[in-house]
Amino acid sequence: xxxxxxIKKVVDVExxxxxxxxxxxxxxxxxxxxAWDENAVEATVxxxxxxxxxxxxxxxxxxxxxTKIIRRGFAMGIDNGIQIDDPTxxxxxxxxFARVLQKVYEKEGYDLIITGKQAQDTDNGQTGIxxxxxxxxxxxxxxxxxxxxxxxxxxxxxxxxxxxEIVALELPAVVTVTDSINEPRLPGMRGLMMAKxxxxxxxxxxxxxxxxxxxxxxxLKSEIVEFMKSETREAGQKFEGDAADITAKVVDxxxxxxxxx
Amino acid sequence: MAKVLVIADIKQGALKxxxxxxxxxxxxxGAEAAVVAxxxxxxxxxxxxxNAGSDTQYIAxxxxxxxxxxxxxxxxxxxxxxxxxxxxxxxxxxxxxxAASPRVAxxxxxxxxxxxxxxxxxxxxxxxxxxAIANKVKQRVKINAExxxxxxRAGAFEATEGISGTENVVRLATPAADxxxxxxxxxxxxxxxxxxxxxxxxxxxxxxxxxxxxxDLIRALADxxxxxxxxxxxxxxxxxxxxxxxxxxxxxxxxxxxxxxMGISGAIQHLAGMNGSKVILAVNKDPExxxxxxxxxxxxxxLFEVVPLLREEIKKIRS
Numbered sequence: 001x002x003x004x005x006x007i008k009k010v011v012d013v014e015x016x017x018x019x020x021x022x023x024x025x026x027x028x029x030x031x032x033x034x035a036w037d038e039n040a041v042e043a044t045v046x047x048x049x050x051x052x053x054x055x056x057x058x059x060x061x062x063x064x065x066x067t068k069i070i071r072r073g074f075a076m077g078i079d080n081g082i083q084i085d086d087p088t089x090x091x092x093x094x095x096x097f098a099r100v101l102q103k104v105y106e107k108e109g110y111d112l113i114i115t116g117k118q119a120q121d122t123d124n125g126q127t128g129i130x131x132x133x134x135x136x137x138x139x140x141x142x143x144x145x146x147x148x149x150x151x152x153x154x155x156x157x158x159x160x161x162x163x164x165e166i167v168a169l170e171l172p173a174v175v176t177v178t179d180s181i182n183e184p185r186l187p188g189m190r191g192l193m194m195a196k197x198x199x200x201x202x203x204x205x206x207x208x209x210x211x212x213x214x215x216x217x218x219x220l221k222s223e224i225v226e227f228m229k230s231e232t233r234e235a236g237q238k239f240e241g242d243a244a245d246i247t248a249k250v251v252d253x254x255x256x257x258x259x260x261x
Numbered sequence: 262m263a264k265v266l267v268i269a270d271i272k273q274g275a276l277k278x279x280x281x282x283x284x285x286x287x288x289x290x291g292a293e294a295a296v297v298a299x300x301x302x303x304x305x306x307x308x309x310x311x312n313a314g315s316d317t318q319y320i321a322x323x324x325x326x327x328x329x330x331x332x333x334x335x336x337x338x339x340x341x342x343x344x345x346x347x348x349x350x351x352x353x354x355x356x357x358x359x360a361a362s363p364r365v366a367x368x369x370x371x372x373x374x375x376x377x378x379x380x381x382x383x384x385x386x387x388x389x390x391x392x393a394i395a396n397k398v399k400q401r402v403k404i405n406a407e408x409x410x411x412x413x414r415a416g417a418f419e420a421t422e423g424i425s426g427t428e429n430v431v432r433l434a435t436p437a438a439d440x441x442x443x444x445x446x447x448x449x450x451x452x453x454x455x456x457x458x459x460x461x462x463x464x465x466x467x468x469x470x471x472x473x474x475x476x477d478l479i480r481a482l483a484d485x486x487x488x489x490x491x492x493x494x495x496x497x498x499x500x501x502x503x504x505x506x507x508x509x510x511x512x513x514x515x516x517x518x519x520x521x522x523m524g525i526s527g528a529i530q531h532l533a534g535m536n537g538s539k540v541i542l543a544v545n546k547d548p549e550x551x552x553x554x555x556x557x558x559x560x561x562x563x564l565f566e567v568v569p570l571l572r573e574e575i576k577k578i579r580s
Contacts, residue, residue, distance in 0.1 A: 238559035
């Protein structure tokens with residue numbers, strides 16, 4: 001089985017994000033692999049360990065930080081790394097990324113594509129599903145378990161609105177995973193050292209056999225006009241001391257001040 | 262006049278309040294509003310769908326649509342959107358909406374936006390507001406495509422009191438089943454407990470509850486109040502709470518009148534799921550816990566001591 005796993009570089013969400021003049025202040029930001037993509041990588045490596053899969057990851061973006069997350073993917077156990085580094089793609093939307101990934105898929109052909117359910121920076125959750133739509137192959141999102149049935153079929157468990165859905169999928173297919181699926185492994189020192197020596201297959205759009213126009217880059221369906229700082233909640237009243245006293249006080253405030261009880 | 266198609270949010274046969282919220286917003290921006298309902302045994306819901314504020318009801322009612330399958334579900338939405346000539350297609354915040362919206366957008370060549378909190382119409386120009394980066398920033402996004410498919414964040418729009426509509430039913434053809442993604446089984450998580458999305462009060466349990474004894478203690482408080490009972494990731498991973506109870510960026514996003522965080526430290530991913538709540542109460546042993554930075558009221562203390570006291574005090578005021 002050939003598996004393609006998508007990974008994205010995102011800003012470390014634990015850090016303070018500042019906004020100035022409608023844009024995010026880049027200074028002081030750090031970048032990491034999208035957390036849900038770490039789950040996707042872990043799911044991929046587990047499939048490789050249990051089912052003898054050939055694994056490839058792809059990341060769209062350039063720069064040192066992007067190379068770093070691909071190296072992390074190697075260290076976690078992915079065999080091959082593709083980096084789509086093209087300066088035209090910096091402002092792209094989910095649909096464009098899905099079109100680029102479609103080209104990556106079509107170049108080699110894969111049985112299974114695994115993506116994180118969404119990226120921590122945009123929280124869109126669209127790219128994997130759109131990719132399946134463009135490829136006209138089946139897709140299940142928000143997946144918490146993957147089981148290989150045979151060469152052509154997998155069974156996945158999905159968290160839906162009414163419970164856990166068990167879906168039989170015919171391959172090739174796209175699966176987007178959520179964080180409940182696994183606990184991503186921490187790569188060891190040896191893995192990280194080995195990862196440094198691995199070759200990354202770097203391509204721009206023309207090397208991929210496409211163009212900015214063909215992937216929809218010149219006709220973006222939506223554009224971010226500006227960023228704004230979210231309204232932050234202020235810390236309210238915090239009470240310490242005798243538990244009975246402060247509990248009675250807080251209940252009184254909930255009833256008479258906030259009027260919510 | 263803009264045309265808004267709202268996808269009815271139906272769970273276990275009942276129409277959720279979010280449907281009226283989205284239809285209210287559609288009318289508030291001066292749009293013509295229709296609803297599409299997809300499922301099985303929907304006949305009884307039709308008057309309710311009209312009363313929620315729609316003037317056309319597209320109904321895809323078939324036993325084959327009882328269990329959610331994103332492909333056929335999206336096909337029904339695309340069919341209704343084309344028949345209605347919808348410019349804006351809105352899903353309520355739900356797993357089905359998140360799964361179907363990118364498909365609908367791809368099929369219609371429309372823009373797609375998830376978790377929107379506002380829509381601004383300026384002549385023909387549509388803009389939306391949505392949070393990003395775990396709620397730390399907001400984006401204002403200009404829609405270039407002729408149509409927009411959006412998932413509306415929980416609690417973003419309010420239902421207009423006394424909203425009504427007219428019954429005008431259009432039956433949709435049943436789409437073919439997805440033979441490449443076959444749903445084999447639904448392990449229902451219906452527990453008879455109040456749905457987190459519907460609850461005025463949500464009480465969530467975190468690591469501070471330690472084990473089943475702590476969970477049961479807090480559940481009793483939720484029962485007293487008729488509150489929804491949620492969880493942090495830690496207690497789901499620990500096996501004490503079901504997946505569908507997880508509040509946070511990756512789980513349920515809630516915006517109740519009162520949110521009580523019990524023994525929850527307040528990781529950014531959890532905050533992203535509840536910081537739209539009107540009032541937040543936090544109980545935590547650690548006075549430095551980040552949850553206190555967003556809580557309107559904080560009790561620094563051991564929840565095993567505080568929760569029984571809370572129950573007592575609340576019983577007093579309720580009697």
